[in-house]
Amino acid sequence: MPNAFLLISTRSNFETRFIRELKKIGEVEYAFAVYGVYDIIAKVNAESAPKLNEITKHIRTLEWVGSSLTMIIIEESK
Numbered sequence: 266m267p268n269a270f271l272l273i274s275t276r277s278n279f280e281t282r283f284i285r286e287l288k289k290i291g292e293v294e295y296a297f298a299v300y301g302v303y304d305i306i307a308k309v310n311a312e313s314a315p316k317l318n319e320i321t322k323h324i325r326t327l328e329w330v331g332s333s334l335t336m337i338i339i340e341e342s343k
Contacts, residue, residue, distance in 0.1 A: 267317045268310050268338040271324060272303035274331035280304050283329050292320050303334070 275283050280298040287296040287307050296307035307324075311317035321335050 266310065266312060267314050268308065268341070269317060269321070270336045270338065271305075271307045271309060271321060272334040272336070273305040273307065273324070274302070274333070275304045275329045276331060279329040283327065286327055287324070290320065290324070292316070 273283070283305060284296045284298060287293045287305070290309075292309050292311050294308040294310050296305055298304060299306050309317065309320055309324075311320055317337070321333070324330070325333050
């Protein structure tokens with residue numbers, strides 16, 4: 266099961282609306298507004314690599330996205 270963090274830049278003042286849209290996507294475990302180069306960090310859990318690709322492509326097409334960076338998790342610590 267591939268998991269990834271998505272770092273997303275949005276248009277100014279749209280972070281809250283964008284997070285609401287992200288939370289409608291079942292594979293998005295959580296999403297937070299953050300300060301820095303990116304505005305939002307989200308964790309995505311997918312059933313397969315192709316599904317993860319589909320989800321990230323969908324997120325990048327949502328309104329208000331400026332840019333994004335996908336970081337696939339290779340190991341989780343417990």
